[in-house]
Amino acid sequence: MATRKEVAARAGVSEATVSRVLNDVGPIKEETRQRVLQAAKHFNYAPNAIAQSFARGKSGNLGVVLPYVPGVHLFSTFYFSEMLSGIGAAAKERGYDLLLKFRSLETDNDYELLFQRQKVDACIILGARNTVEERESLVRLQAAKLPFCLIGQHYEELRCNTLDADHVQGSYLAVKYLLDQGHARIAFLNGSPAYSNSQDRLKGYLKALGERGIAFDERLYVEGNYSRTSGYQAAPYILEQQVDAVFAGNDRMAIGFMQKLRELGRGAGQDMAIVGYDNSDAAQFTEPPLTSVAVPFYEMGSLAAAKLLESIDANDEKEIFQEKLSTHLVIR
Amino acid sequence: MATRKEVAARAGVSEATVSRVLNDVGPIKEETRQRVLQAAKHFNYAPNAIAQSFARGKSGNLGVVLPYVPGVHLFSTFYFSEMLSGIGAAAKERGYDLLLKFRSLETDNDYELLFQRQKVDACIILGARNTVEERESLVRLQAAKLPFCLIGQHYEELRCNTLDADHVQGSYLAVKYLLDQGHARIAFLNGSPAYSNSQDRLKGYLKALGERGIAFDERLYVEGNYSRTSGYQAAPYILEQQVDAVFAGNDRMAIGFMQKLRELGRGAGQDMAIVGYDNSDAAQFTEPPLTSVAVPFYEMGSLAAAKLLESIDANDEKEIFQEKLSTHLVIR
DNA sequence: TTGTAGGCGTTATCAC
DNA sequence: GTGATAACGCCTACAA
Numbered sequence: 026m027a028t029r030k031e032v033a034a035r036a037g038v039s040e041a042t043v044s045r046v047l048n049d050v051g052p053i054k055e056e057t058r059q060r061v062l063q064a065a066k067h068f069n070y071a072p073n074a075i076a077q078s079f080a081r082g083k084s085g086n087l088g089v090v091l092p093y094v095p096g097v098h099l100f101s102t103f104y105f106s107e108m109l110s111g112i113g114a115a116a117k118e119r120g121y122d123l124l125l126k127f128r129s130l131e132t133d134n135d136y137e138l139l140f141q142r143q144k145v146d147a148c149i150i151l152g153a154r155n156t157v158e159e160r161e162s163l164v165r166l167q168a169a170k171l172p173f174c175l176i177g178q179h180y181e182e183l184r185c186n187t188l189d190a191d192h193v194q195g196s197y198l199a200v201k202y203l204l205d206q207g208h209a210r211i212a213f214l215n216g217s218p219a220y221s222n223s224q225d226r227l228k229g230y231l232k233a234l235g236e237r238g239i240a241f242d243e244r245l246y247v248e249g250n251y252s253r254t255s256g257y258q259a260a261p262y263i264l265e266q267q268v269d270a271v272f273a274g275n276d277r278m279a280i281g282f283m284q285k286l287r288e289l290g291r292g293a294g295q296d297m298a299i300v301g302y303d304n305s306d307a308a309q310f311t312e313p314p315l316t317s318v319a320v321p322f323y324e325m326g327s328l329a330a331a332k333l334l335e336s337i338d339a340n341d342e343k344e345i346f347q348e349k350l351s352t353h354l355v356i357r
Numbered sequence: 358m359a360t361r362k363e364v365a366a367r368a369g370v371s372e373a374t375v376s377r378v379l380n381d382v383g384p385i386k387e388e389t390r391q392r393v394l395q396a397a398k399h400f401n402y403a404p405n406a407i408a409q410s411f412a413r414g415k416s417g418n419l420g421v422v423l424p425y426v427p428g429v430h431l432f433s434t435f436y437f438s439e440m441l442s443g444i445g446a447a448a449k450e451r452g453y454d455l456l457l458k459f460r461s462l463e464t465d466n467d468y469e470l471l472f473q474r475q476k477v478d479a480c481i482i483l484g485a486r487n488t489v490e491e492r493e494s495l496v497r498l499q500a501a502k503l504p505f506c507l508i509g510q511h512y513e514e515l516r517c518n519t520l521d522a523d524h525v526q527g528s529y530l531a532v533k534y535l536l537d538q539g540h541a542r543i544a545f546l547n548g549s550p551a552y553s554n555s556q557d558r559l560k561g562y563l564k565a566l567g568e569r570g571i572a573f574d575e576r577l578y579v580e581g582n583y584s585r586t587s588g589y590q591a592a593p594y595i596l597e598q599q600v601d602a603v604f605a606g607n608d609r610m611a612i613g614f615m616q617k618l619r620e621l622g623r624g625a626g627q628d629m630a631i632v633g634y635d636n637s638d639a640a641q642f643t644e645p646p647l648t649s650v651a652v653p654f655y656e657m658g659s660l661a662a663a664k665l666l667e668s669i670d671a672n673d674e675k676e677i678f679q680e681k682l683s684t685h686l687v688i689r
Numbered sequence: 690t691t692g693t694a695g696g697c698g699t700t701a702t703c704a705c
Numbered sequence: 706g707t708g709a710t711a712a713c714g715c716c717t718a719c720a721a
Contacts, residue, residue: 026501028699041700074476078411113425124457126454142404260512307642384690409715411704412714
């Protein structure tokens with residue numbers, strides 16, 4: 026593979042001039058420029074990106090941290106897929122490449138390492154949880170002044186770049202809708218409280234109930250893990266509680282719940298109203314179609330990436346951003 | 358951020374020794390090793406990955422090229438999601454990071470550039486098409502001895518690393534199933550012939566028909582673009598042909614077709630049999646559930662990555678691999 | 690067992 | 706306008 030040296034030799038100029046031409050800096054005689062360009066073309070030369078990163082002290086990569094669970098096909102979940110699409114689009118626009126980091130939840134709890142090694146200029150963290158180790162790791166990250174942004178998770182104690190959807194509002198909308206339809210005993214099938222968005226959903230649920238003066242009945246509150254199976258498994262218990270509606274924290278759980286319903290011979294939508302969350306593709310294919318809270322995952326990803334990259338490109342003092350995009354209910 | 362120099366100074370050794378300790382090479386006195394480790398810990402030192410790549414001439418990145426279409430949420434398609442999950446898992450196992458490259462179909466037709474810049478040690482190309490530019494670009498890639506692998510696409514003229522599913526077989530199974538069910542006029546809703554897998558599907562379709570002595574009727578052959586919309590739009594024409602079954606090149610098109618069917622008041626599965634392809638999540642949620650050809654996308658991704666990385670890690674002469682994983686029919 | 694020193698391919702700061 | 710040249714942080718013979 027040709028290097029700058031060979032190009033310089035062939036063009037009869039110094040290596041510095043080659044760089045100047047290729048980086049389009051400084052004044053250059055048109056004739057020299059042409060000679061260099063031709064020589065470069067002759068060798069099919071392109072600057073070595075790693076050497077460039079090394080010299081510039083910038084990698085040109087935007088890191089994306091994803092939770093990695095062996096055997097679980099992560100991208101197949103609507104949430105991550107959409108988000109990553111958005112991040113990718115925004116990064117591409119700004120000339121950054123995406124470096125994916127799969128983090129094993131048990132072993133890789135050190136976000137710092139990612140940056141210490143300086144393979145990325147900034148980083149977006151997906152699927153962070155509220156555990157002691159993670160919080161501490163994030164505090165260190167911040168102390169080291171490494172630019173990062175959390176999507177879909179926020180901590181009370183930690184003020185850092187954050188992009189999320191307004192899940193309090195989303196859940197409120199969903200539950201209010203069910204109440205408006207005349208349902209009173211509404212079960213809530215939530216995900217793990219280790220995620221702040223689960224907690225937010227609970228707040229929205231409580232808020233909607235509170236407005237109608239309905240007290241929280243803990244028997245109607247069930248925790249799954251956002252998987253279809255957990256929705257499926259929760260169904261028998263929920264049915265025992267004589268509810269007339271179910272609000273699920275995501276579509277997967279809602280779909281699992283509906284499957285069990287059908288197996289038990291109780292068609293969904295007849296004597297039982299169900300509302301999901303995410304408005305994933307699947308929501309429109311179920312029978313009956315699933316009413317669901319639409320979350321702008323793609324926009325969350327692209328906005329987070331845009332803001333983050335913008336802030337590192339303009340290298341003045343970075344302001345912390347904490348944005349919340351709104352959700353809406355898609356009634357089917 | 359601390360560098361090796363500072364660590365060396367604090368430990369009272371040379372920089373070379375620091376590297377030796379950290380890379381675990383050569384004989385080192387235990388005491389020295391401890392001093393170095395402590396000094397490293399003191400500064401919270403981790404070697405700069407880019408400098409390392411630079412010195413070693415290896416990036417430690419596995420590139421993944423993805424077609425990029427503005428406005429289309431790529432990862433949301435089962436195909437890419439699953440594949441990328443598989444690639445990611447295999448890369449992680451071998452200590453490689455994933456570098457994603459979104460390729461604009463119109464402008465970025467030069468695969469070479471990716472490698473010339475040497476930001477990746479090897480590359481997996483998804484969504485390659487059979488166009489003049491792409492073929493030429495791939496030929497150059499190969500001539501430059503850059504290790505890459507195509508997934509889901511192969512060319513007659515070009516012998517390169519390839520991993521695919523056996524779509525001839527898959528389509529054959531699907532059509533044979535429909536024939537066995539007693540259907541005779543089977544429409545085929547295929548995707549663009551720019552993808553070799555579309556062509557393979559056609560072969561399978563023809564093979565199954567041929568076995569029963571049924572001649573190809575071009576009125577029953579329709580080309581969509583693998584989107585749900587294209588399935589939806591193709592429906593009226595297909596219905597006009599008085600077919601009793603439809604085989605779709607992927608589930609998305611099958612689902613679009615079914616939607617139109619329902620809108621027209623003709624429930625699927627009643628007077629019209631439908632078989633999809635991919636066995637995506639969505640296939641089980643439709644009403645009625647969709648019979649579909651299961652393709653091991655995840656395994657394709659992980660196997661391709663494994664083989665490719667293996668071949669570059671063992672730096673002897675690389676043998677070209679061309680593998681085809683088998684598919685099976687999931688009857689619902 | 691450890692130190693010295695050359696090299697990796699750029700960028701960027703000086704001179705001229 | 707252009708050419709030297711010193712970084713950049715690390716790896717790795719080669720010497721000692």
